[in-house]
Amino acid sequence: MLSELAVRQAKAKDKDYKLSDSEGLYLFVAKSGRRSWRLKYRFAGKERRLILGAYPELSLKEARDRKCDARKLLAEGRDPGLEAKKAAIARAMSASNTFEVVARNWFALQEDRWTPVHARDVISSLEKEVFPWIGGLPIAELDEPIVLSVLRKIEKRGAIETAHRVRQRMSAVFVQAIAEGLAARDPAAVVGKALKPVPRGRKRPAIVSIEALHVMIRKTEAEPASPLTKLASRFAALTAQRLGAIRCMAWGEFENIDWDGDGLCPEALWHVPANHMKLANDLKQDEKFDHLVPLAPEAVAVLRTTKQLTGRGPIVFPSNRSARVP
Known part of the structure; x- marks a missing residue:
């Protein structure tokens, strides 16, 4: 078996050579002077060699420990060389998968x-x-x-x-x-x-009584806004739907409304497309998630009035710049 002194004194010669230790472990000394620990073993009937590491980075004791690890793999029917390659691939993958x-x-x-x-x-x-x-x-x-x-x-x-x-x-x-x-x-x-617990949120302002709602609606009606804005606000109050859906509302979304008359339409519906709802993107394309809103007579009246103003375009409440844009 090798000693630490013999390993330290191993110098380069005119050609490569090796110094044997035990159980197939040896120090390979290249003519360039580079030294490395290697293991000779047999697997599946063939002689194989495994580089364990460079000397002096890997000491004699550490080389013997790695030899023992390799022998354990052989006893389990596993090829130490193949296992070393798999470990190297895993390390490379780990480094690249940040x-x-x-x-x-x-x-x-x-x-x-x-x-x-x-x-x-x-x-x-x-x-x-x-x-x-x-x-x-x-x-x-x-x-x-x-x-x-x-x-x-x-x-x-x-x-x-x-x-x-x-x-x-x-x-x-x-x-x-x-x-x-x-x-x-x-x-x-x-x-x-x-982590620190999330602080309890403050309650958002909310109207919780009919009387307060009446006051707000009267104030809204008294504001110096355009007729179309007031009609949109009135429709929002009558349907309690999201403002984004109301803003994008198209005339083709309504069902069972007689636009030419002024009679009651008890089956009037607003068919809100799923892509106007607050949903995950994959659900926005599914018609099963369309939303049906029954319309009260007052809401129908608002729509009839609005149709006289914007009925020639596709959008119920278009922007000031274009009748085709919400």
Whole structure:
């Protein structure tokens, strides 16, 4: 068996040579002077060689430890050389699969499900709050303290809700990485309770009585706005629908209304397309999510009046610039 002294004194010669240790382990000395530990073994009836590492970076003791590891693999019927190649590939994949790379892949998979506004909010929050700190690190090497340190930076600005939202998005990225075999766990899932709790939101102003609603409507009617604006406000009060849907409302969305008469239309309906509703992008294209709004006689009366003003165009409440644009 080799000694540390013999290994240290191994110098280059006119040609390559080796110094044997035990059980196939030897020190290979190249004529260039480079020294490396190698292991000769047999697998599947063939003689094979495995480079364990360079000397002096890998000491004699460490080389013997690696030899023992290789012998254990052989006892299990596994090829140490093949296992070493697989480990090298895994290390390379880990280095290339940084948090930012995985996060952008996750975002590309999810983007179509979201509205453009929400999608921009998601990716911009990661670009601003996460990528500058850990975007370049292999996702498999990230742990709870690292993730928490990123979120603490957000907390220090007083942006508590943002910290919680970013944590949720980071967790989704880790789940994607786990599914693809790029990470073993989700550290973002653990740190949620370590964050400051989201403060209770203040109650938004709301009208909760009929009397107050009457006052607001009378004040709205008294405002010096255009007739079309007042009609739109009146229609909103009568239907309690989202203003975005009312603003984009087209004449073709109404059913069972007699536009030429002034009689009652008990089956009058407003057929709101799903793409005008607050839904995920994939649901906006599904007619099953269209919304039907029964219209009271007062709402029908508002529409009949409005049709005299804008009925020649497609939009019920068009912009001042174009009759074809909401």
